[in-house]
Amino acid sequence: SQDQTWNDGGDFDGTNTFICEWDYEDALSASVKEFGGHSYYVFSGDCYTWEEAKRFCENRGGYLAVINNQKENDELYKLMLDFGYESAYFGYTDKEDESHWKWVSNDQSTYENFNKAEELGDVEPNGDTSENYAMFYYKYKNGAWNDGDFGFYTVNSGKAFICEWDYTNPTPYNLNDGNYTLHYTTNLGREHRSVDFDRTYDIDNIATERFTKNYQTDLAYILSVMASSAYTQGDLVYNLITLGFNDYSLFNYYDNPVDERYEEDSCAFSIAKKELSNNSTLVLITIRGSYGGFENGNLLNEHSDWYSNLTIWFPELVGFGSHQGFDAAKDKVFEQLKEELGGDLLKSNVKYMITGHSRGAGIANLLTKEMRDEGVSVYDIFNYNFACPDVAKRNFLRWNFKGKYDNIFNIGIAGDPVSILPGVPGDIISLGGHLIAQWGKYGNSYWFSDNWAEEYITYDTDLHASENYVRMLSNQKDIGNAKNWTQMQGKKVRNVGVDVIVKTTSAIPVLSGLNATITDTNGTPIAKINGNEIEYYTTDNIEINLNEYEDQTSISVNGKSDVIVEFSGIDDTNIEILVVSTSENQNKSETIAYFEAVP
The missing domain is CATH 3.10.100.10 (Mannose-Binding Protein A, subunit A)
Incomplete structure (x- = not known):
């Protein structure tokens, strides 16, 4: 028919043209x-x-x-x-x-x-x-x-x-006798990598036979690769299909990292489903970490992940509560998950696996908490979060009250600063005074190290990259090789940095008129700041980052803590300067100097 309406045809004799459809x-x-x-x-x-x-x-x-x-x-x-x-x-x-x-x-x-x-x-x-x-x-x-x-x-x-x-009838997603390969792209250098798994790394068997409250070394390794692959859509899709998740949906994966369709306090994530041999359904939720929207020390706009990372003001204002940016993104994932499951997350024949890296880990942590609070059984959710920042403030004994969140495993690398901070470095600054001690994350938190015998832990932002977590877990690190928060407190932290925060009541951003000279205590020049430009005078391994948000500018000096920062060119007399440093013997941040009304 010319108008594309249908007809009821006669007998099908095997020579007719017909259309096939696959759901995968x-x-x-x-x-x-x-x-x-x-x-x-x-x-x-x-x-x-x-x-x-x-x-x-x-x-x-x-x-x-x-x-x-x-x-x-x-x-x-x-x-x-x-x-x-x-x-x-x-x-x-x-x-x-x-x-x-x-x-x-x-x-x-x-x-x-x-x-x-x-x-x-x-x-x-x-x-x-x-x-x-x-x-x-x-x-x-x-x-x-x-x-x-x-x-x-x-x-x-x-x-x-x-x-x-170079041949006919290709099979792009091929499992060879149970062995398979997963792919991801590194955060540092954008290098493509692959990880080979043998048949013992059976995600279906883990879902049906394993105990969610026990740390599963093989599942942690698999999910560390999945969390890393979430940064690259092609890798993520390939991995999902390789693992048998032919029913999958991706959300908020836009070409432009600050696309206006990518709403404030959002995140990119996937929800994938597969049927298991025992007639149950496995649902895998993979949440991407921070992606784009941050260039040359500046936030691009309110549609970026980094803008959301910095949105923690409500708990800082009232003294308790969840990280606002993470919590709002969690709500969006939670609502979409309910829609994908027909509005019912309490089905007895559904198992969940939830994972993410960095910001994605923080959202995954809050998502698992929300599902548990809504009544999903602790035995139905496997949750592994890598480089998970702190997600809430002043919950005291409720981080894992009576084992309610025993199925949550937050995996950090000793020396990754994000794994002990609320949101991102710099979020600790607005009130000062041991803020990290008041922040936390739900469930069980453990840190791995290549060498626990070292006297000091040295913080290095490069350790935060997702590929370092894949590498660490590739060695099949048993949880007995890790340390919890209490054990981490016994390690000394090498004081390698300082944050200087400038706040103003002026309508003009501080950074636009901020000039500063940074020297060591002997007066040797380290760097000079003119507006948002940084000029280095040293070849030492020192990195300086500038970040401006509303009325506040922070200067982070990474690699040296004994420095002198001399300001000039600030016309506004109504400014405050806060200096925050990491204590050498404690894993927490503290205010070491405060000035206001500087002429």
Whole structure:
């Protein structure tokens, strides 16, 4: 029918055309395009960058498509249109050497098809260093190419791409006799890594046979990789399907880290479900940590994770309560989870696994608490949180009252400062005076170290990166090798930094007129601050961070605590200066100096 209405047909004789549907992405092998002994498929929404798309294809045994001739070009252009796209990228780039284009597979292909017809549009390539990836482009209906930037300024932020395999009928998500590989991208350096697991790392068996209140070393390792993969959508999707979670949904994964659709106090997360052999359902919730929205010491806008990390004012104001930014994000995950489960989280045949790193860990901690408070059994939730910051203030004995949250395991690395702070470094400053001792997190908290024999713990922000948690847990660290908070108190902390906080009542942000010189106690210059610019005078391992929020600016000196900070250029006389340092013998922060009405 021309108007696409239906008809009730006659007998089906086996020669009729028919349509199949799968509820999962493994159906890919049934819908690939085969041409010249190779296979092709178009993906979209799985990757943020061209480099991630390249790894995405390689992780599945293929590569970004290489085009060898006009016939192959025409076939792939038609394939893209058949998938419903007007633009798509493939494996041709001049990223490494501007104007010298090469194929990703080091293929001998010399074929090139950039648009040269002025009547169709621009003569390509024309993007200089800003556009380094070849693509089919919606303007060129003949299959000619454009050079694009993979999403950012591509029409409709398009990031469709074509994978190719050197064989027919590829199986992108393949479990080999129970052994499998999970993938993640590092926080530091954005390097792609993979982790091989053998069949003993059986997440289904853990869900059906293990006790939630006992620390499970293998599950902790698996979930540390899942929490790391949450930072990269392609890795996360691959891992979910590899683990058998064909029914999954991703939320708030936008290209722009400060996209206005990414609401205030939000988070990116996934909810995945699978049926187990005992007819129960396993639900895996993976929550991403802080992502973007923070550049050169400045918050970009209220839609960023870091803006939410800094939103802790209510508990600081009244003296108790949950971290506002984490709690608001938790509410959104909780409501979506209820919707995914048909409004009923108390089903007796449902098991939950919840994980996250950093901010994601804090939200996961509060989510598990909320589920327990709503009546979900402690025996139905496995919760592992990595680099979990403190999530609430002054709950005293309620962090794990009568073992209510015994199923929550907060895993830290000794020396990771975020694992002992409320939110992020700097949140401890607004009231001063042993604030960390008043903050905490729910459940059981443990810290691992490569060398507990060392007399001091030295805090290092690089330890916070998710890949360090994967590395630490790859050694199958039994919980007996960790220390709890009380045991951590017995370790000395090397005093390696100081925060200087400047507050003003002026309507003009402090940072805009802040000049400061930082020297050591001998007067040797360390650095100079002019507005938001930092100039270093030393090659020592010292890092200075500036952060401005509303009426407050903090100067964090990491790597040295005995410093002199001399201010100039502040016109407003109504300012306060607070100096916060870590005590050498205690894991807590304390105010060591306070000034106000400085002329």
